[in-house]
Amino acid sequence: MSRTIVGPFNRVEGDLEVQLEIADGKVSEAWVVSPMYRGFEQILHGKDPRDALIYTPRICGICSVSQSIAAADALANAQGVERPMNGELSLNLIHACENLADHFTHFYLFFMPDFARAIYTKEPWFEAVEKRFKAVKGRAAADVMQARAEFMHLMGIMAGKWPHTLGIQPGGSARSIEATEKVRLLSIISGFRRFLEARLFGTELEAILEITNQQQLDNWRDAGDPGQSDFRRLLQLSQDLRLETLGQTTGRFMSYGVYPLDGERTFKSGVWYEGQLTELNPNKITEDISHSWMEGQADPTHPYHGVTLPNADMDSGYTWCKAPRLDGQVVEVGALARQLIDGQPLINDLVASSGSNVRNRVIARLLEIPRVLIEMEQWCRQLKPKEPFCVDSGVTRESEGFGLTEAARGSLGHWVRIKNGRILNYQIVAPTTWNFSPRDQAGVTGPLEQALVGAPVREGENEPVAVQHIVRSFDPCMVCTVH
């Protein structure tokens, strides 16, 4: 059987190819190809560990701050540095700003434009959706870009710029905040709240968080006009196109947890499978290169001892991406995993009834926006302008450390080993490395490869629209994936 090759995908971050076998109008098997390798782990070898703060954010233009947080956490862990309260609050605000802007950008610019494609012309909702969400031309695009840009003023104040700040340091934030700046930050956050309430949700953020099960969600959907609330529009499209039937994975989820404050993570870490929540053991993380264009590592290896050595001629390989596994198992990461593990009631109800799928991934992402924005308001109020934002952190000659955090699209980890004051080994496992993992030694496919199986292919489709929805539902970041 010949494979159908789909790519390049746009409206994802970076370059992606998907190879499909199609039988009886459905995808029967899938291979996910990450077609670019840059070699950050090789570049970092031998450098001063603190230089990782310059290099690693530049792995990715969209998860830039998450990369900085993971690097700063890994260095802080290696040095035993603890941040002052203001430092934690500032880093959480900067990180949350990136994550929310990513969710927002993903929904409006990457995900929704697919419903304005010509294939849906005959649907009763098409005209309205096209008017609002058509790529480049839709009304929403320019509005949301202005709202996003204004929200990003928080970065201008707290991080100097976005992407690629150097303000995120192991010891906290390089930028102390004055009392007048604190109120400016509050006004930026409230400006974004206004946009969300007026257009994305069409109601108060608190009201969205009061929806705790699918029945209530269905009732809420039916109680208003989808033309006045983009979230309601998504729910109506999901119902109409049965998006809950697309993109199922085996449903084992992982979250590292995120936004630490005073010894606790605001979103809890853990592993979830079939309704059981267990503790995460990061020592059980390995990377397998059996199907990658990589060499130098016979067996799956923990990132502290991982090897990243490209070889484009490995016949067994079909991607530059490695296959990360947790205790030998495939896991899905992202907003759905994060909220499920954190105990969000609506998400738990949706997953209990329909598992992991396109609809649930997108709903989880949108529900995270009010949850986190409300946290941001609290964090901002807690800033104490006259107290320290950063403590000094040196570098020890021999140490190791790791930093685990959550980017918008899922779990991100950095592992560093330092010898003679230099980086001996630096390994990065990114969210989409997990989600777009290739097969492992046992031939087990990664989450997207699983999710694509069964995707319907309509007559004459070159790029099946179902495949487009499934791929983008993961909010992939390909530049992070391989780095």
Next chain:
Amino acid sequence: MTQQTGFNVLWLQSGGCGGCSLSLLNAESPTLLHTLEGAGINLLWHPMLSEETGSEMIALLTQIVAGEIRLDALCIEGAILRGPNKTGRFHILAGTGRSMLDWVRDLSVVAKYTLGIGTGASFGGITAGGGNPTDACGLQYAETERGGALGESYRSLSNMPVINVAGCPTHPNWITETLMQLALDDFTEEDLDEWQRPRGYADHLVHHGCPRNEYYEFKASAEEHSQLGCMMEHMGCLGTQAHADCNTRLWNGEGSCLRGGYACINCTAPGFQEPGHRFQETPKIAGIPIGLPSDMPKAWFVALASLSKAATPKRLRQNAVADHIVVPPQTKKKGT
């Protein structure tokens, strides 16, 4: 605006992080889409914004290469990966089986203007760091050496060399303003500096408009992160040498690296990623920083620095090493 009448832009991402595209989305008042529309600029395709995917996009590229659709500006973001062994296989454009290196070479032949977006596409940048494992380079430079992916003698159809909109990332307006000037036919080779960067921003120094200028004048220096003083003496700041208007144009409303509390790393320059010492630390000989401000005689700098250090007011000396203002400026009251 149609493809026949407007200024057609094709944007492709190569061996970079996508950060220049994300930065571009930060354009505001008016937003990116309104700015482009107002200037008559068509996005033939942009990886984050366009609808076309897969075969639709490949068909578009094929038509452009064949000359069926006019290409006014070819924007390449990210370094070009030439490895392994000159094959370009470290980046195969998905769905095509061909390296981005080959696609860029083909497209550059039919482009009226070719732009390197970001320091990667301009010079190699971060991806060319360390031992440069992917043999990354810019479109017309491999760091400071002319050549790169397209070669020293490359000129686009307008007889212009590659325009290097360098920066890691670039400022959104560096991109939009350059494209708008090109669309107006208002941009010539005279508008490029020594590294083929648009002089509109590259004729300025990051130092200009730095809010820490008073600390600089008196050499009142920060010693640790989050302190208010000048970062040139200890923290590795290259703002007095870096070509860009970051402190007069500002980022994300009111930011810049220095305003964000960290050093300028001269990210618009070729080779910035390998400074030869650790970032965030000023290399010194006998206590004197090695990298002095552009075009300033060293003896004068040393003389002025020691003089100004001796004259540093207590206010600046104390505030420089504090993370908030501890000594406010005093007003001389009448009769005192």
